[in-house]
Amino acid sequence: MKVGLFIPCYIDAFFPEVGVATLELLERLGCSVEYPLDQTCCGQPMANSGCQDDAAATEDLFVHCFQDFDTVVGPSGSCVHHVRFHLDAIEQTPQARKVRAGTRELVEFLHDDLRVAAFPWAAFPHKVGLHDSCTAVRGLGHVRPSERVNEPYFSKTRELLAKVPGLELVELDRPDECCGFGGSFCVTDEAVSAKMGYDRVYDFHRHGVEYIVSADMSCLLHMKGVIDRLKLPIKVIHIAQILNGGPP
């Protein structure tokens, strides 16, 4: 299967290892992966701030980079959510519609499309806390949101992690509470954002996790900032890294 690899701007700049893990994992699963070199970002930072005009050229570039792929895969719930649901600062050309419909977040691609049965190369003998990003929970439907108490429980992320030997998932007090990142919210609403981050990280810490795993590196970027400031013995890791068998 031919796949266009979408590596969001902040992963490219700050977490190249997550991009590498995503690429290697997809290749291991038999995909023919290509990374269009001119890609930068999906346009979400500007659009989320209400600046549609400033987002348009970046959204155009995104469509231009990926229009030749039937399937685009990115390791970030919030960026994929933007492409699928909010990439509307530009004209909705056939190319734009094709790219939007074909863009998949890594977890849903592995779970729904490839239906991966096993990750024989992976093992992760650690106590892990799972952080599903809000866009993954309520936007992309990775997991039944905590508000929907009467619907049968499911979690695509957990199903994937359950295939990793040794990995012990820890339950939290507030399973899908927002970490407070929220894009530029994290700086424009600094006090609230930071307090949300502290509360979220302490929930993991209280339950003795060694790692926080997420399909969204932006939440992990935020929580890592908190963890480092508080000097807590917790590491953050992207789900692609665990499923790819790392880190060493």
Added chain:
Amino acid sequence: MTRAVDPEGRAERFIALEEHESTHDRLVWGMRQNRDKAVAGVPEWEELREQASQIKEHTLTHLDQYLEQFEANATNLGAHVHWARDAEEHNAVVYEILQAHRVKSLIKSKSMLQEECGMTPYLQKRGIEVTESDLGERIQQLSDEPPSHIVVPAIHKLRSDVAALFAEKIGTDPKDSDPHSLTEAMRQNARPKFIAADAGMTGANFAVAETGGFVVCTNEGNADIGTSVPPLHVASIGIEKLIPRARDLGVFIRMLSRSALGSPITQYTSHFHGPRRGGELHVVLVDNTRSDRLGSPDFWHALKCIRCGACMNTCPVYRRGGGLSYGATYSGPIGVILDPGFDLSKYRELPFHSSLCGSCTEVCPVKIDISDQIYKWRPIVAAKGMLKLSKKVGMSALGMTLAHPAVFHAAESAAESALEHLPRFLPYNPLNPWGRHRDLPTVPKQTFRQWYLENRRKS
């Protein structure tokens, strides 16, 4: 431009009061947990949500008919029905009724609409004494503050705050912060005012077109004292409160208190059909921007709101920053989408006082797409040129950087060489705000793109 409220600054000051913030978060999250438990006891909850939403949508799209039906039926029951275009007309109509009855003092039960209209200060300025009958609302009235929550107006206060307030205002022992004795002290203080009042005022949770009656839900019976003691009852009802039939109440009453507090029903669900014997009932139907909203394709759904407060209880931003941080009548997620409709300039910062987590949309019993509406208010603020300058300039620079691969990659390289270069390409200048409570990320030696060029594109 009107001076904007500053939700971020206000929230920061609330968070700095550590005990207030942590208690507030715990109590309000507790209401969300109670809601979850109550909802679990109603297996058909999602069907009820859908029904409630459809009833409201139907009513709102036939609102003219239902309003006239309500007016005719309420009049047949002996009520006097008045219409008010806006807050000012509402207040004037109410004052006229009160004047005609020579009302010197009135008791009112909590009404968000009367808050919205600024009715109490309007009447007080004209010499009428107004006493709130809801305990939390009375606390807020004595504090000279608006309610911080639709359902529990003084939830942001600690017991000790109330003890200090009552000591100052009604002479209790400042060291006594026992809730029972504080409540009893207020009862002793307020009862004589209740008994002596010339009029009682309420809002309404639902107005039923087919009967001309309306329903007020409280947990303290405080609407009932106001309507049972004085001979005159004036009810202010927003035009979006209409529902077609009495049987529709069965859907909404089941959802209201479960969503709000997690209790199956409010302690008091009082139905008013015309004036009581020997009394007089006036109903004021109020528009105050509701028709404008009804004409807005993106925002008319907000009129479905039944004011349960579930979106506030679940909102992580509301729980941290407190309801007063919104600086508006309506706080929390529903406030973020309602307030800009009253005054966009004043409330232009509110749509950004949200992390867009989407939980509000999921708990809303009438399925308002609250989170989507928050997102949709943002470009409206931007298009009116009302964004903060830092954001306007920052997003323009960021947009230009990200639209050009070469510029973006050059910016990344600059970041790579030294951390202090970061702000050059993250133009909302995150260094200071980010670094106050969080460490900065380290910058790796190589971007993913550089790794890819070295490892996958060697030719």
